[in-house]
Amino acid sequence: MTQTFKALSAEQTVRRLLCEEKVLVLFHARPDPDAVGSAFALRRILESCGIKAYCLCADEVPARLSFLCEGIQDDVSPESLPEEMEDAPAVCVDSAAPGQLGRLWDQFGPRIFLMIDHHGRGTPFADGLIDPDAASTTFVLGKVIDRLHKDGQIPFSTTCCPKDIAGLLYAGLSGDTGCFRFSNATGDTLRYAAKLCDTGIDTAEINRRLFEIKTDSQMLAEYTGYARMEKLFKGRVTLILFDLDTQKKLKLSGEDLETLVDVARAPQGVEVAVVAKETAARTWKVSCRSSNDFDVADFCAAFGGGGHRRAAGATFKETDKDALRGTLLEALKPFFN
Numbered sequence: 001m002t003q004t005f006k007a008l009s010a011e012q013t014v015r016r017l018l019c020e021e022k023v024l025v026l027f028h029a030r031p032d033p034d035a036v037g038s039a040f041a042l043r044r045i046l047e048s049c050g051i052k053a054y055c056l057c058a059d060e061v062p063a064r065l066s067f068l069c070e071g072i073q074d075d076v077s078p079e080s081l082p083e084e085m086e087d088a089p090a091v092c093v094d095s096a097a098p099g100q101l102g103r104l105w106d107q108f109g110p111r112i113f114l115m116i117d118h119h120g121r122g123t124p125f126a127d128g129l130i131d132p133d134a135a136s137t138t139f140v141l142g143k144v145i146d147r148l149h150k151d152g153q154i155p156f157s158t159t160c161c162p163k164d165i166a167g168l169l170y171a172g173l174s175g176d177t178g179c180f181r182f183s184n185a186t187g188d189t190l191r192y193a194a195k196l197c198d199t200g201i202d203t204a205e206i207n208r209r210l211f212e213i214k215t216d217s218q219m220l221a222e223y224t225g226y227a228r229m230e231k232l233f234k235g236r237v238t239l240i241l242f243d244l245d246t247q248k249k250l251k252l253s254g255e256d257l258e259t260l261v262d263v264a265r266a267p268q269g270v271e272v273a274v275v276a277k278e279t280a281a282r283t284w285k286v287s288c289r290s291s292n293d294f295d296v297a298d299f300c301a302a303f304g305g306g307g308h309r310r311a312a313g314a315t316f317k318e319t320d321k322d323a324l325r326g327t328l329l330e331a332l333k334p335f336f337n
């Protein structure tokens with residue numbers, strides 16, 4: 001049975017949120033700046049309305065992003081959930097499919113009453129405020145803030161946002177646009193960023209932390225990625241396969257491999273960058289980036305994944321990297337041969 005869910009306006013979204021006394025804010029596993037930024041901004045927004053809120057994720061917030069939730073909440077594991085929040089209904093941000101929630105899904109899936117997101121493709125699991133034209137979920141949250149302000153529920157709007165919230169919203173926006181370099185950084189995106197910038201947040205420091213600082217492990221992962229990158233279909237597609245053996249040998253964690261997709265995007269002439277990371281035995285997380293009209297969301301949807309036209313992912317079950325390589329090549333061949 002397929003269930004259909006309602007698309008909600010900002011007004012309807014706000015009305016639903018305001019019915020609650022306490023809310024859990026769920027965000028996707030292997031969290032990125034938009035997931036962390038939107039979850040913690042929503043927590044602060046709800047608290048400004050007198051609603052208790054608590055953020056949850058299947059994975060820890062990576063060390064490089066911990067500055068975003070510092071002083072708000074250090075632990076996002078389900079084990080850290082305060083007793084008073086145990087029966088709270090849940091909102092999910094920046095997640096397009098149940099699978100993205102990891103182990104949170106079994107425990108909290110049934111009580112999700114609202115999705116706030118910007119992914120055009122996926123498997124909806126609740127009624128939602130979803131804007132596929134928004135560059136980030138933190139952009140979509142701007143509509144929630146302005147609606148709450150219009151209704152007299154909070155004393156601020158996106159033009160006079162408290163700095164802590166503005167920083168979270170900006171981080172999500174900058175994160176998902178690759179520091180405003182990607183095609184999703186539209187005039188609207190930049191105008192929103194400008195408003196947030198005007199609150200006095202330190203955008204240079206946020207961007208330095210998101211894009212410039214790298215750990216030794218991250219650099220080792222990138223170096224290995226460059227060395228292993230395959231150019232396929234006359235260099236139009238790049239592929240980096242990173243199996244668990246290699247990760248163990250180099251003592252790299254999943255977090256260290258996050259920038260590999262940028263490595264795969266780097267070569268001149270590449271149209272589609274593919275990075276496959278083995279996350280558990282025979283389980284591969286594949287990330288795709290497109291620099292032209294090739295729709296990677298479509299490509300990944302065929303394998304049960306989702307995402308955006310130019311940035312998407314899917315999980316593959318393959319015995320080893322050769323089998324995965326064969327599957328990927330076979331699927332790409334019709335488009336690039």
Ligand SMILES: [Mn+2]
Binds near residue numbers: 034035094118135176
């Ligand atoms: Mn996002």
